[in-house]
Amino acid sequence: MALVSGYHHLTLSTDGAQEDFDFYTKTLGLHSVKRTVLFDGVIPVYHLYYGSPDGDASTIITTFPFRKPGIYGRRGTNQSRTIMQSIPKGAADFWVERLNARGLAAAKVTRFGADRVVFAHPCGIPHELVESDGDGREPITNAAQGITRAHGIKGIYGAAVAVMDRTAMDDFLTIALPLAKEADSDEGLVFRVPDAGGVVQRVEVIVDRDSHQGTWTLSGGTIHHLALNTGDEENQMKLRAHIEGLGFTDISEQKDRNYFKSCYVRSPGGALFELAWTTPQGWARDEPPGEIGKTLVFPPWFKDREDELRAGLEAAEFA
Numbered sequence: 001m002a003l004v005s006g007y008h009h010l011t012l013s014t015d016g017a018q019e020d021f022d023f024y025t026k027t028l029g030l031h032s033v034k035r036t037v038l039f040d041g042v043i044p045v046y047h048l049y050y051g052s053p054d055g056d057a058s059t060i061i062t063t064f065p066f067r068k069p070g071i072y073g074r075r076g077t078n079q080s081r082t083i084m085q086s087i088p089k090g091a092a093d094f095w096v097e098r099l100n101a102r103g104l105a106a107a108k109v110t111r112f113g114a115d116r117v118v119f120a121h122p123c124g125i126p127h128e129l130v131e132s133d134g135d136g137r138e139p140i141t142n143a144a145q146g147i148t149r150a151h152g153i154k155g156i157y158g159a160a161v162a163v164m165d166r167t168a169m170d171d172f173l174t175i176a177l178p179l180a181k182e183a184d185s186d187e188g189l190v191f192r193v194p195d196a197g198g199v200v201q202r203v204e205v206i207v208d209r210d211s212h213q214g215t216w217t218l219s220g221g222t223i224h225h226l227a228l229n230t231g232d233e234e235n236q237m238k239l240r241a242h243i244e245g246l247g248f249t250d251i252s253e254q255k256d257r258n259y260f261k262s263c264y265v266r267s268p269g270g271a272l273f274e275l276a277w278t279t280p281q282g283w284a285r286d287e288p289p290g291e292i293g294k295t296l297v298f299p300p301w302f303k304d305r306e307d308e309l310r311a312g313l314e315a316a317e318f319a
Helices: 017-027 090-102 166-176 233-245 298-311
Strands: 007-014 031-037 046-051 060-065 079-087 107-111 116-121 128-132 155-163 180-185 186-194 204-208 222-229 259-268 271-278
Touching: 007 155, 007 204, 007 271, 017 031, 017 060, 046 222, 060 186, 079 204, 079 222, 090 107, 090 116, 090 128, 128 155, 155 166, 155 222, 166 180, 166 186, 233 271
Parallel strands: 007 060, 079 128, 155 204, 222 271
Antiparallel strands: 007 222, 031 046, 046 060, 079 155, 107 116, 116 128, 180 186, 186 204, 259 271
């Protein structure tokens, strides 16, 4: 049942807006794709999107900087733990040197047979850049930041999830989504995300019965959800019905995210998954193609709150 084709995006809650923007655009060399606000609730918080210049699905990392409201969570088990992005083979040493030179402690390790660079977002969320020879996407370059084709991030490789009960998570990933199980060892479990283009994207699962339960709410310092790309509404609704029919009833109705449509489901291992597809207008709905991510934009339903939201947002320079 090929109702998923790769990742759509990954979303985390961070700390300061300025350090977040600088980390992704200046240190990692991603491009600003969209600057808007949190659509849920009433707190004025940025929603920042980073990725390839055109905002291609499977390259997007999105963040909610929570420094101003001062809402922070706890990293732990039964929660998504690590953001992973793909880099070209042989690029790890470049990134270790670059990150350490910028004050971010980084080291090269090997896990599941892949060399990867381990480091953390300034707010503490673990990140990895994984050397992948199964990724034909063009690297994201950024001449202003010294990121060339030889080293640029290609897009999402995946995410690591920490769980107490590996069996329940195994069943969810292989039966409900469904992903293909690739590895099961003392390092953990690896599941391949289907991708029509053949790009290797994965969910890695580690067993952690020692840490405290991690926070599930939107709160600084934690990963909020992992979004898989259904491509269109038909696939999204078919997959939603399939998941709900298995008894995973903690699944949302479709939500309008302006640029894409989403459904969310809580896995038995705690990680929140999203089923998403980009609308025909996509990022160009409120900014012209080639100019996305340049201005602060609001969805139509916030038209009467724009002044209030602007006044409540954290001060930051997005340049």
